[in-house]
Amino acid sequence: MIAKPEQARERARTILRDFGVKGVPVPIERIIKAKNIVLQYAPLDEDLSGMAYIKDGVGIIGVNALHHPNRQRFSAAHELAHHELHAEVIQKAVHVDKGFRVLLRDDVSSQGIDPLEIDANAFAAELLMPQEFLKSALDAGGLDLEDDAGIEALARKFRVSASAMRYRLAGRFQE
Numbered sequence: 001m002i003a004k005p006e007q008a009r010e011r012a013r014t015i016l017r018d019f020g021v022k023g024v025p026v027p028i029e030r031i032i033k034a035k036n037i038v039l040q041y042a043p044l045d046e047d048l049s050g051m052a053y054i055k056d057g058v059g060i061i062g063v064n065a066l067h068h069p070n071r072q073r074f075s076a077a078h079e080l081a082h083h084e085l086h087a088e089v090i091q092k093a094v095h096v097d098k099g100f101r102v103l104l105r106d107d108v109s110s111q112g113i114d115p116l117e118i119d120a121n122a123f124a125a126e127l128l129m130p131q132e133f134l135k136s137a138l139d140a141g142g143l144d145l146e147d148d149a150g151i152e153a154l155a156r157k158f159r160v161s162a163s164a165m166r167y168r169l170a171g172r173f174q175e
């Protein structure tokens with residue numbers, strides 16, 4: 001299997017259109033619930049961000065309740081990607097995700113880059129930080145992105161972690 005991040009992003013854009021999302025923060029919980037996927041929050045080990053599986057035909061997403069709420073949103077979107085894009089895979093076995101480190105490409109490349117994770121991250125990034133809304137936010141000005149405070153302000157607006165926003169702006173979810 002090879003990664004198809006552009007298709008993953010296109011799927012995220014289709015969902016945003018279907019749900020008539022007109023601004024941020026993107027209502028990730030509402031989207032997941034509308035897809036009849038059960039969203040559960042539970043305290044998990046610190047290094048686990050979430051999991052996706054299908055039990056008795058019901059899609060389930062588990063998110064680590066101990067993480068920051070903005071990080072939980074990204075985990076939920078990442079797990080939604082597995083339901084949207086990799087249903088066959090998660091049908092067979094519970095898919096468990098380690099924390100944000102999966103996003104660090106250098107770290108991942110040492111383990112071999114998993115196409116499933118590349119696609120899921122590309123999907124989650126586009127769903128929560130859509131190109132269109134990011135562009136409007138940046139065009140509106142007033143944000144100094146050279147400065148941590150500027151990135152943090154932008155991240156708060158989209159309700160994602162500053163790390164996720166930094167990655168997005170650096171184009172590192174593109175591959």
Ligand SMILES: [Zn+2]
Nearest residue numbers: 097116117120
């Ligand atoms: Zn994953």
